[in-house]
Amino acid sequence: MSLGAPMLDQMTLYPVADDVLFAPGGRVVIRTYGVASAASTEDGNRAVAYRTWVTGVRDQPRYWRWGHFEDARRGHRKVLEWLTGRGPQPTAAPVT
Numbered sequence: 001m002s003l004g005a006p007m008l009d010q011m012t013l014y015p016v017a018d019d020v021l022f023a024p025g026g027r028v029v030i031r032t033y034g035v036a037s038a039a040s041t042e043d044g045n046r047a048v049a050y051r052t053w054v055t056g057v058r059d060q061p062r063y064w065r066w067g068h069f070e071d072a073r074r075g076h077r078k079v080l081e082w083l084t085g086r087g088p089q090p091t092a093a094p095v096t
Contacts, residue, residue: 012036014048016069017076021083028056028083032076034069052079064092 014034021028034048050072052064064079066072081087 010037012046016050016072019076019080021080023056025058026056028054030054030076030079030083032066032072032079034072050075052076054079054083057083064090066092 012035014036016032016034017030018032019030021030030052032050032052034050036046036048048069050066050069052066052072052075054062064075066075075090075092078087078090082089
């Protein structure tokens with residue numbers, strides 16, 4: 001365990017979207033969520049980082065970061081479209 005890494009019990013997960021695809025190679029799980037640490041920012045708010053994780057896909061990007069909830073929601077949909085062949089590979093918006 002790293003001393004600088006936050007413990008899971010000190011973090012809050014905010015689910016955005018979960019999907020499962022069944023492909024010839026097996027099951028693919030797509031999860032998008034927000035992560036906030038227990039620490040507050042200077043203005044008293046908790047900073048939330050949004051991420052999409054894909055498991056079950058080989059030799060492909062499996063992780064995207066989003067700056068805001070709406071970006072994460074749209075990004076999750078774009079990842080699904082890409083995985084099902086209905087859209088291009090998504091790129092994450094820069095995190096501000």
